Amino acid sequence: MSKGTLFDKVWDLHTVGTLPSGQTQLFIGLHLIHEVTSPQAFAMLQERGLKVMFPDRTIATVDHIVPTTNQARPFVDALAEEMMQALEKNCQDNHIRFFNIGSGNQGIVHVMAPEQGLTQPGMTIACGDSHTSTHGAFGAIAFGIGTSQVRDVLASQTLALSKLKVRKIEVNGTLPTGVYAKDVILHIIRQLGVTGGVGYAYEYAGTTFEQMSMEERMTICNMSIEGGARCGYVNPDLVTFDYLKGRPFAPQGSDWDEAVAWWTSLRSNTDAEYDDVVVFDATEIPPTVTWGITPGQGIAIDQTVPTPEELPEKERAIAAEAYQYMDLHPGQPIVGTKIDVCFIGSCTNGRLSDLQEAAKVAKGRHVAEGIKAFVVPGSEQVKQQAESEGLDRIFTAAGFEWREPGCSMCLAMNPDKLVGRQISASSSNRNFKGRQGSSSGRTLLMSPAMVAAAAVTGQVTDVRSLL
Ligand SMILES: CC(C)[C@H](C(=O)O)[C@@H](O)C(=O)O
Ligand code: SF4
Known part of the structure; x- marks a missing residue:
């Protein structure tokens, strides 16, 4: 232990x-x-x-x-x-x-x-x-x-x-342009599998997470569960304290200094012992998109849908199910896949910085013909902040709908649903069969910037070509 x-x-x-x-x-x-x-x-x-x-x-x-x-x-x-x-x-x-x-x-x-x-x-x-x-x-x-x-x-x-084991997931280096926190976590889940984290808490460590904002760290920890880990965490540091300071329920006055000292003492010791350690290099992480029916079925944006032979034996059955459900074929490039609906939002990627990154791509462009694209801020505060920066106007000028906050089409327990076999580019976290409100609807998970790229081109697109 x-x-x-x-x-x-x-x-x-x-x-x-x-x-x-x-x-x-x-x-x-x-x-x-x-x-x-x-x-x-x-x-x-x-x-x-x-x-x-x-x-x-x-x-x-x-x-x-x-x-x-x-x-x-x-x-x-x-x-x-x-x-x-x-x-x-x-x-x-x-x-x-x-x-x-x-x-x-x-x-x-x-x-x-x-x-x-x-x-x-x-x-x-x-x-x-x-x-x-x-x-x-x-x-x-x-x-x-x-x-x-x-x-x-x-x-x-x-x-x-029951107490969990702890796996340290270390990622070091600076993320390349067009690669976001979402790509990092999709990459980790792709490598370790959707059940790889069962029985573990994931500790995300290394310079890549240290350089991330709190919003990016939340995107990472959010999807720990998609990798099978019940919880995931980042050690608190100055970025954490800066984010918290002055928020309504954060400690105030002299309580604040005491809290910071205590929080700092809780960080993992430099000589802490882990049940497992895995290391990734941030510079090797590509923009990642899922092609299948589990968040672990991801590929780099410039790759092709894997053939059974390219996959380990134990992943072939679910891959076969995914080819059929998604109507995607082994060996087919993911880039160019036609999209019907683009959804930007969710607890993974519905925060201000997510909307900012998507707006950079949407700005001065227009949603492609026949595509329904909509932005759902993660909270009333996110909505209000985004509006004060004019992000709503960028989106609506580009042909996106600007909505009220909620989970929306992440899970489609509200009226926002895919229809029939529609396929979505989605900044959410789950691509399970029927997840987005239609029992035959299909979901491709990706970063909010890449969803915006799909919206303006009508197809899965490498966001780096639009930056
Ligand atoms: C409705 C709720 C219980 C569910 C969850 O536990 O995650 C939902 O939020 C989801 O994302 O599927
Ligand atoms: S439905 Fe989606 S946005 Fe809502 S809590 Fe679950 S994962 Fe998050």
């Missing part, structure tokens, strides 16, 4: 005790909830006559079902309205703070909490949502949980968990 890592330190500091099962009872500092996975948890709590133990440690927002065009209440979709009302009631009844639509602070839970300064180094964070790994960008131990565990956290502020 690893020793001296941030993961070990934070785990040990939050350990309440060892349960008869051998699992750790872990204290959860911050609990985030949204409308999809919380209603049943509240119902289970009520059935048992239990109350929320620490209401101040749970924070709610609404994101998955939110319509991105007409947000008038009641929502047109009756089920969405019902989920919304359940969340509003549960928050009210249990005195839980709720960042609702129109508050100026609503957003995808993994975008909203960091921008509020709720997400801090050294915390344990849980949310009934697999992409909770995002918060690890701050040096927190953050993971997704199921609905019965949401109940457990509401009732006890603790969880029964």
